[in-house]
Amino acid sequence: MFLSLKTRRLIAASLVFPLLTCSAALSAVNRVEFLDNMMFTINPEIQTQGPIFVDSQTSKRQDYISEVMKIILNEAHNQAKTYLEAGDSQGYYAFMVLSMTVPLQEGLYVHFRETSNDGSVCNPDANEGAILGEEAKTAKMRFNQYLKSGTIPFLANCDQVSESPTLKQIIRGHDGSDMGIMQVSLRWHYDDFLANKRYESVKSSVEYGLNFIMNGYRYIYRNVNDYSCLTSFFRRNIQYENLIRGAWAGKYNSGSVKKTCRFEDRGSAYRGADEHFEQNLEKVLGFPETGEIPVFVGFDVSLKGDVKAAVTEVIENFKNEKNSRKAIEKILIK
């Protein structure tokens, strides 16, 4: 997406204006309301696994995000440790950074949310699949087949949970055809992600998404000379930040490694998405300096001590081509 100056100003205003006008009114918030439009409501009888973003208690957000980040780092390490064992620490840390960026880009580090129910939280159109448009017929079929059927359907009927004081939800894409922290497509990933109910677990969802992107990452990294955008002039060096951007633009967002260099194409119809990913990558890479990853206004990711140290170490290693492991090893589950 190539935005005009006017639009860029509008973006800046959208970020600054609410902060200025509302800063005086900061007080206890019930929930992040715009997330209401990004959620399916889960059947209360379903047992989910993994951390839940309790959307009302600010004090616990740090605990939540630290737990999620720990899962991400562990799963990323499992996928990429071969590089580390081979002594290719830069290949390893590039994948670790990629793994921290994709769930920010895709699901804002949110998988499950729990919030108090004021009667408007459960969206019947979302939970019945009505928001899935005409073009998403296949996703609708998968939605009915896997999420709304069985003895205990995964998604609730809103009228049946109207009296529940709290509701548990799962993040979805704007039209409901993607789901979870990794925004896995219901249309394309029904044979494993849906069939094996991987969405019921944060860890399993992260593992699925990272495994998928690793298939592309491994391929383009090995065949790096086939992609002009991944090497510097005269192919002297591998550009690891571009490797991260290319892995997302190609395999993850386009479904094809052939689109790896899409992010360099100024005329691409998906330039906006690629620029947005670049901004999220910058947010992640800026963590050691800022101590926070701004997810959205009012929700910055600050992390607990051990996870903060591990994330900082990963990023510093990546940026400085080092391989310090003290903090990372502390949070890895043996």
Add this chain to the structure above:
Amino acid sequence: MITISCLIAMAGVLTILNSKIKSESLSSESGSLSLYKSINTTKKSPRNLGENDTNRSTIVDQIGVQQSSRTEIIIDSVLSKDIQKLAQELRVNEDETYRLKELNNFRTPLKDILDRVDPEGYARFLENTIKKISSCLEVNFCGMEKDSPESPYFDEASTIAHKTLLRSLSALEILIEQGHGDLIKEQMDSGVLERLLENNNLDIQQKSMGLLKVKLGKKEAFETIMKHEASFSGEAKASFYEELSNSFANKSQHQEYIDSLATTLESGDPNTVLSVFERFPEFSVEKEKLSKMAQSLCRFQTLPNQYHNWKVLRLRIDKLKEQDTLDNDFNCL
């Protein structure tokens, strides 16, 4: 922290922003940009849903589905755009449409499906499905398309047609395991399986090799599969050598295998070379010959931008030496 009213204000600004962005460019499918669209989501009216119902009858008419006790299930199966197109491509009848739906329900284990069908009739259905999908995949991915024209995503090696094809091949494998090998051997068309060796899906290529061995026997399968060597790369190439390993009917085929492996290591793309080398212990080649052909890997030390691949190869070489798959004195000096 921020109040709800602040967020509503932000949502308003973001909504304006969203419409502005949309007016300047195509929308993005990425998650966080989805947030903008999410705020602006228009709820479907009952009228919209009614229109879908009209489409439903059109689809049913198109594939010739009759009213029956199974109609609701069948309608469910054809409601999707992809299955509708697949059904059209395959020109299926009512029973086959039902079976197509069953095949695509990955929550139902294949063994459960096969336990309640007549093996002969089902094998015919599978063979027919495989034949038709393999043809239409080559033409237009059996009508499979992006989610929408604006969507960036299309995995041309993993469409619903691919998944249906793969599941059909898996079902044939299970029927063979269940003792219906002769039936499958008789019904399967080796020409179709041969064509699937050139499919862009690794798992489809792999299963086709296995089924060709059942259909044609070792010697003929080796010759047939070897003819399609150029269609295999990366992980598929590693599976190619693994599948052909121990399938030699004579010394000449064994030599052909060794020559092919050596050429791949010498001139394959790095991903193929690394994938194949990772599976070295699975190939039936003597240690001395493997060590000799592995010498060509030493070039990775000095090729531009290949040092990261060399590190992986070096680690693998050390492990293979430990396992006695490579000569202990193998080195690149």
